Amino acid sequence: MKNKILFFFFCVFSIGLISFSIQSDPELIEFVVPKKWPKPVYNFAKNPLTEECFQLGRKLFYDPILSRDSTISCASCHLQYTGFTHVDHAVSHGIEGRKGTRNSLVLINLAWNSTFHWDGGVNNLDVQGINPIQHPAEMDNSLEEVIRRLSISETYPALFKKAFGSTEINTATIMKALTQYTVSLVSSNSKYDQVQRKEKGISFTDQEKNGLKIFNTHCASCHKAPLFTNTFFASNGLKIDSLLNDVGRYAITQRVKDSMQFKIPTLRNIEFTFPYMHDGRFRKLKDVINYYSDGINTKDRHLSSQLITPMKFNEIQKKDLLAFLYTLTDKTFLYNKRFSFPK
Amino acid sequence: MRILFIIVTLLFQFFVFGQGNSGLQLTPLFNGLPLELDKNYILEDSSWYKFSTCRFYVSNLSFFKDGRLKEKTNEFYLFDLDEPSSFSITFKNEDFDYLSFSIGIDSTTNVAGILDGALDPINGMYWAWNSGYINFKLEGTSSKSTEKSKSFEFHLGGYLAPYQTIQTVHLPIRNNSKDILIGFDILAFMKEIDFNKSSNVMIPGLNAVQISSILPSIFTVLPNEK
Helix, strand or coil, X not given: CHHHHHHHHHHHHHHHHHHHHCCCCCCECCCCCCCCCCCCCCCHHHCCCEHHHHHHHHXXXXXXXXXXXXXXXXXXXXXXXXXXXXXXXXXXECHHHCECCCCCCCCCCHHHCCCECCCCCECCHHHHCHHHHHCCCCCCCCHHHHHHHHHHCCCHHHHHHHHHCCCCCCHHHHHHHHHHHHCCCCCCCCXXXXXXXXXXXXXXXXXXXXXXXXXXHHCCCCCCCCCCCCCCEECCCCCCCXXXXXXXXXXXXXXXXXXXXXXXXXXXXXHHCCCECXXXXXXXXXXXXXXXXXXXXXXXXXXXXXHCCCCCCCHHHHHHHHHHXXXXXXXXXXXXXXXXXXX | CHHHHHHHHHHXXXXXXXHCEEEEEEEEEECCEECCCCCCEECCCCCEEEEEEEEEEEEEEEEEECCEEEEECCCEEEEECCCHHXXXXXXXXXXXXXXXXXXXXXXXXXXXXXXXXXXXXXXXXXXXXXXXXXXXXXXXXXXXXXXXXXXXXXXXXXXXXXXXXXXXEEEECCCCCXXXXXXXXXXXXXXXXXXXXXXXXXXXXXXXXXXXXXXXXXXXXXXXXX
């Protein structure tokens, strides 16, 4: 009898040991490319999406542990409800209220971008996250310190083990996890998209239709559908801010022709991503339209050729264009629970 | 899994050592003598030099015989004068008469995303705001510097045309089953730099290209009397 009991415990113990040592593989998830969209640029083969890694990235994105004094998370400057940007600040505000030099960018459809930041200085989404962590006016931290904190935390080593098969945390695993989250932020369900997909009961109003025509004539060459950016760089003639002295892409390439060229931003969810432009100089979308209509200095030598002919919209045309831009709002994206603060 | 890895590594080492292995060592020099960090060097013309950082990447190590490639490694090695022992290259003892390697990182690797080991950005040889590797880093103070503080900093890198900075070093060498010793003379490098143009180069561009192009000429094969 005693032997039987012993044997029973032995079995339970062995089964426990075996099941403990068999690691369940992370669950692969598919990156869904919306119908008729181009192929993503991001190389998913090098960082295959898994549920465990996405959730780890999401947790990191919302965790102020990444900043030196644990006050600022990625989400402080990239808020979901506003298209993952900082609203109301012309230039971003980081640790201890320090001001950066640029308006924080939206995080929308990043999988289709080959360069990042307003000047395109970042050449791969996987390495972008090093910037905010190290930037003195953003998180002002070091990679060593982030790795140290995550490694001694109670929760993270186990989560890294689930995602990457090892509790060892390094720059690459942190960056890959963050990317799994940010690359998954796809917005493709605005009214514009629903009309394109000919969904039942959805159609443009006359005003929106007129706006689309104006948009196609004057804006679409740069803000090209379906991403509403051709992902290149251009100058829309903004006068240089003498305090910030931001020369755009020239700082990266040192090529004269790149002077004052900035990333052409997506216009998806533009209704909520104010203020606008690399230095956040326009607070309202109306101001942007007025600028394109009447404010461009057509003699600016950096101005891209598409904008040389003045547009001179009348008030009705301006309203039409605005109405069209509002059709790029995607509430299912802005309120998608999968992207929100992890509970 | 880990055990398998260890066994494979052991077998591999056994196999490689069985073939006879040699090492390649880099020796930093100043005016022909071993360079030490934080030592003040004063020359006869009373110019002086002091170095605090010297680190660079070595890649594309290739061995040739009669002009034909015999072996090539795809490894990236980080040389750091602060920790010279962390730099070790071993290779199979084959018959060759010539070797070449690059100082720096090729453009494909520069856009490959996040990498680990020698290429982990944590090593301080990576620009985040203008993503790309710093191929070669030399910092210190010198009477040559035009800065008030007499400091100089050369962070040489950049892979985008037309400002590519990666350099290739070619050295004729006979394989005699001994370790290969390669020296590079930092004084020779400093002498070629036009300090009036800049004592600090921290971004890719024309300056970085010009200064990088000095590098291949400072490498020489040293006799190995061992």
